[in-house]
Amino acid sequence: MSVPAIRTRGLSRVHEGGRDARRALADVEISVEEGEFVCVLGPSGSGKSTLLAVIGGLDRGYQGQVELFGEDLGRMSDAALARLRGERIGFVFQHFHLLHHLTVIENVTTPALFDPRGDDEGCVARAKELLERLGLADRAGDTPAELSGGQRQRVAIARALLRKPKLLLCDEPTGNLDEATGARIIELFEELHREERLTIVAVTHEERLARAASRILRLRDGRVDAANEEPA
Amino acid sequence: MKLAALVRLVRRDLARARRALAGSAFGIAAGTATLVFFLALGLGVRSVLLGEVFPIDxxxxxxxxxxxxxxxxxxxxxxxxxxxxxxxxxxxxxxxxxxxxxxxxxxxxxxxxxxxxxxxxxxxxxxxxxxxxxxxxxxxxxxxxxxxxxxxxxxxxxxxxxxxxxxxxxxxxxxxxxxxxxxxxxxxxxxxxxxxxxxxxxxxxxxxxxxxxxxxxxxxxxxxxxxxxxxxxxxxxxxxxxxxxxxxxxxxxxxxxxxxxxxxxxxxxxxxxxxxxxxxxxxxxxxxxxxxxxxxxxxxxxxxxxxxxxxxxTRARDVSVLVSGVMALLSLVAGIVLVVSASSITQTFRALVLERRAEIALYRAVGATAGEIGAWTVSLAAVVGFFAGAVGLLVARILAFLADWAAAEKLPDFPFKPDTFFAFPWWLWLLGMGFSILFSVLGAIGPARAAAKVDPARALAGS
Incomplete structure (x- = not known):
């Protein structure tokens, strides 16, 4: 039996805010197999982004257990967790989080800065290959300010794929895009999932992205609505 | 993180935040110039007094x-x-x-x-x-x-x-x-x-x-x-x-x-x-x-x-004590300038860290450790200190040159009037540069710790 890409057990997360404490996740139990394309649907404030941050090792203030590729995140040091993020996880954000003082290719190669084993030439070649594949080869020297929203998100996807991750975590990846551009990004995720067997977990409140996933998890008030877990 | 990557990060920072960094470096440069100028003056005067007028050894x-x-x-x-x-x-x-x-x-x-x-x-x-x-x-x-x-x-x-x-x-x-x-x-x-x-x-x-x-x-x-x-x-x-x-x-x-x-x-x-x-x-x-x-x-x-x-x-001993006392006093003044300058570095870097929370969080997301984020901030401060130190040393040397020129032109001739009132031994250059980098780094330690502690999840969510 293969080890799941993601497994959570009794996962809870409470955001402390002075006298007010807000429970973002409550006793979440999920399992995502390698190569799955899972979409987490839910309204705003349902805990989708918190779930993604916890799974991605960016938020360590949770209770319960989170395993990524069989490794317990709670037992890992900051350095080991950073190494895991760099080597196995790619992040795609709603707001792209591109660095505006850098060119497109410099943005794409940003993860290589923190790769102790990477070589410059190989990384630039990989970045060019990704930009070619995403239709941005001629924009490598431009800055993000010169790109459209869809192009920016494709740059962010190229950055996420630079170090050949096994897991792509996407937080509202089409949330800032118009319908046509969002559709093209969704097609891209489908292609990556189909051709590279990439494990993708995307959180969204848009049904059109959910339709591309192989499985849908519905989150409500920090809990997975088991009754509504369904294949797409 | 490889050294080359660290250098690349720092170089990019120097290019995009040069105004803010130059502002905070000004104080460090002024402090270094003051320290080196006064120490060189003290060493030069002591060299004349104790080397030629009252040998101390x-x-x-x-x-x-x-x-x-x-x-x-x-x-x-x-x-x-x-x-x-x-x-x-x-x-x-x-x-x-x-x-x-x-x-x-x-x-x-x-x-x-x-x-x-x-x-x-x-x-x-x-x-x-x-x-x-x-x-x-x-x-x-x-x-x-x-x-x-x-x-x-x-x-x-x-x-x-x-x-x-x-x-x-x-x-x-x-x-x-x-x-x-x-x-x-x-x-x-x-x-x-x-x-x-x-x-x-x-x-x-x-x-x-x-x-x-x-x-x-x-x-x-x-x-x-x-x-x-x-x-x-x-x-x-x-x-x-x-x-x-x-x-x-x-x-x-x-x-x-x-x-x-x-x-x-x-x-x-x-x-x-x-x-x-x-x-x-x-x-x-x-x-x-x-x-x-x-x-x-x-x-x-x-x-x-x-x-x-x-x-x-016993004049040699008395002069030695006097010169050492004056040098210590002037160095203290320069030290205070450096401490104040370090607080300016702190303010600048604190603002930079605050402004770059999302960038820091992104680096964390793509594989940076907290230590690497801290090292990046401290390295930037060290480089700022290096350039500030170089400017400070240059300023000190120019001021010394001008002071010597003014003394030669304006002061009347007197016994043992030296060609120069300053001494710049090699270790003084190193000392000036060392203090400049040290105080810059000390000023950046607090912001570096804050940078390393940035919560990536919150910063990327924009809260």
Missing amino acids: RIELEPPKAKDPGLLGLLLGGGGEPTGISPDDVAKLAALPGASRVRPKLSFAFPASARGGREILGHDVGAGELPGDGIDPALAANDVKPGLFVDPMDTPGPACTDDAACAGGAYCERAEGAAEGRCSAPVPAIVSRYLVEIFDKSIAPAHGFPAVGETLLGRAQGITFTIRLGESLLGRAKLGSPRTIKARIVGISGSATDLGLTFPLGVVRRWNREFGGDRAAERYSSAVVEARSGAEVAGIIDAGARMGLSPKD
């Missing part, structure tokens, strides 16, 4: 002065006689832990007068009373060409009965009562810089003589003086008969007596025996103790005091 000890004979003693023709320093005392001083060498001195125990100087001044001048002493030639080894400051009788010439029998400027060195003497080259003598300064600043203007700079004196080296031994304006020696010898100036030395001429020790010992007796030839008038370091001088003074010897001049 050596101390001259002398026995108690002759006792006051009182009115009755004077009437009876008596008088106190200096106790002197015995060869045993010299050996004891040499054995002190802080002493590296002891050079005894022997003052003239007889009156003398001199006449000469035509080669420099145009006509002869006379000194009715010529003080003088003898030192170990090794004391002046650094100031005089080798072989010049030695006892001529180490290699005596042919036998003679008067000067006419000696050729080539030599004279007949013949003690009173001796049947014959030996031809001798003029006795080498050295003078002190202090004496040259006194002559130039006081005597020469009063008599209309040209000033005698070191260069002029150097050119005039080889001129001879005639010295009358055993007789001066004030009287004659108790022993021996006055006679005339020739002497030649061979150099200027800090080891020479401040007022008078200094000869090789063996020469003065011979003259003292002739005109003052055996005791005057054997007991030294003082001893110069060379210390292993300036810090040892106090111990040597204490040990000398237990032997009944006292320092001839």
Whole structure:
């Protein structure tokens, strides 16, 4: 039996805010197999982004257990967790989080800065290959300010794929895009999932992205609505 | 993270935040410039004062002065006689832990007068009373060409009965009562810089003589003086008969007596025996103790005091303490400037970290450890400190140059006026650069810790 890409057990997360404490996740139990394309649907404030941050090792203030590729995140040091993020996880954000003082290719190669084993030439070649594949080869020297929203998100996807991750975590990846551009990004995720067997977990409140996933998890008030877990 | 990647990150920061970084670096540069300028000034002044005016690494000890004979003693023709320093005392001083060498001195125990100087001044001048002493030639080894400051009788010439029998400027060195003497080259003598300064600043203007700079004196080296031994304006020696010898100036030395001429020790010992007796030839008038370091001088003074010897001049120690105190005070001022500058670095970096929370979070998301984020911030501060230090050092050097220029142009000439009031040893450059980087890094440590603690999940969510 293969080890799941993601497994959570009794996962809870409470955001402390002075006298007010807000429970973002409550006793979440999920399992995502390698190569799955899972979409987490839910309204705003349902805990989708918190779930993604916890799974991605960016938020360590949770209770319960989170395993990524069989490794317990709670037992890992900051350095080991950073190494895991760099080597196995790619992040795609709603707001792209591109660095505006850098060119497109410099943005794409940003993860290589923190790769102790990477070589410059190989990384630039990989970045060019990704930009070619995403239709941005001629924009490598431009800055993000010169790109459209869809192009920016494709740059962010190229950055996420630079170090050949096994897991792509996407937080509202089409949330800032118009319908046509969002559709093209969704097609891209489908292609990556189909051709590279990439494990993708995307959180969204848009049904059109959910339709591309192989499985849908519905989150409500920090809990997975088991009754509504369904294949797409 | 590889070093090349760190360099790339820092280089990008320098390019995009240069205004903010330059603003915070200004304070560090000003502090470094202040520190280096004042330290260089202190070192330069101390070098002149303690190197040329009051040497600090050596101390001259002398026995108690002759006792006051009182009115009755004077009437009876008596008088106190200096106790002197015995060869045993010299050996004891040499054995002190802080002493590296002891050079005894022997003052003239007889009156003398001199006449000469035509080669420099145009006509002869006379000194009715010529003080003088003898030192170990090794004391002046650094100031005089080798072989010049030695006892001529180490290699005596042919036998003679008067000067006419000696050729080539030599004279007949013949003690009173001796049947014959030996031809001798003029006795080498050295003078002190202090004496040259006194002559130039006081005597020469009063008599209309040209000033005698070191260069002029150097050119005039080889001129001879005639010295009358055993007789001066004030009287004659108790022993021996006055006679005339020739002497030649061979150099200027800090080891020479401040007022008078200094000869090789063996020469003065011979003259003292002739005109003052055996005791005057054997007991030294003082001893110069060379210390292993300036810090040892106090111990040597204490040990000398237990032997009944006292320092001839404590100005060096006083000046050293004064200069050190002033340097410490000025360095404190510069230190305060640096501390204030470090707080400016803190403010700038705190703002940078706050402004870049999302960027830091992104780096964390793509694989940066908290330590790497901290190292990036501290490295940026170190580079800012390096450039600020370089500017500060350059400013300090330019200010020193301008101060020297102003001093040369505006200040009147005074004794020991140096060409430069500053000293920039190699370690001062390193010190300035080190402090600049250190205070920049210290200022950035707080922001670096804050950067390392940025919560990536919250920062990426924009809260």
